[in-house]
Amino acid sequence: MPTPASHPPTTGSGGGHRVTVERGSQHVTVTIDGRVVAESDRPLLVHETGLPVRYYLPPQDVDLTLFEPTDTHTTCPFKGEAAYWTYRGEAGAGAEPRTDVVWAYPQPKEKVAEIKDHLSFYDAAAKIEVSQ
Numbered sequence: 001m002p003t004p005a006s007h008p009p010t011t012g013s014g015g016g017h018r019v020t021v022e023r024g025s026q027h028v029t030v031t032i033d034g035r036v037v038a039e040s041d042r043p044l045l046v047h048e049t050g051l052p053v054r055y056y057l058p059p060q061d062v063d064l065t066l067f068e069p070t071d072t073h074t075t076c077p078f079k080g081e082a083a084y085w086t087y088r089g090e091a092g093a094g095a096e097p098r099t100d101v102v103w104a105y106p107q108p109k110e111k112v113a114e115i116k117d118h119l120s121f122y123d124a125a126a127k128i129e130v131s132q
Contacts, residue, residue: 017049019078021056021114028055029129030062030121032087032098037126038062044118048078055128056118062102066090072100079115080108087125101125 022045030038040061046054067085074082082103089095104119105112121128 017078019046019048019112021046021112023114024055026055027131028057030057031127031129032101032125033089033095035066035089035095036063037066037087038119038121044115046112046115046120052123054120055130056104056115056120059104059117059119062119067102070100074103078109079112080105085119098125
């Protein structure tokens with residue numbers, strides 16, 4: 001299971017590192033163990049130097065009843081402090097927990113303010129399907 005991702009090395013405050021946010025209209029479906037946990041037609045695409053594009057989904061499009069907040073927090077010098085959730089599945093369903101599989105920025109930096117409270121998933125534990 002991956003741990004929260006570290007960010008590419010940078011120098012100074014910029015170091016050529018860029019983060020941009022783009023509103024998308026793609027249909028994004030996220031599944032864990034074959035169960036749809038999120039579905040959205042209004043993702044935010046975050047393009048960041050050295051990282052694959054990440055799809056950030058509005059919290060209303062994620063079944064948060066399947067997740068539990070953790071004490072994990074990481075800091076990105078470009079986006080702010082991230083909070084994490086563990087996938088627990090439905091109560092009594094015996095799903096295998098997926099620790100820190102989803103994250104969000106409750107108080108993002110001003111340059112990426114649009115991502116506030118939107119959720120993104122690690123593709124090592126969640127299947128992320130994107131269609132037009």
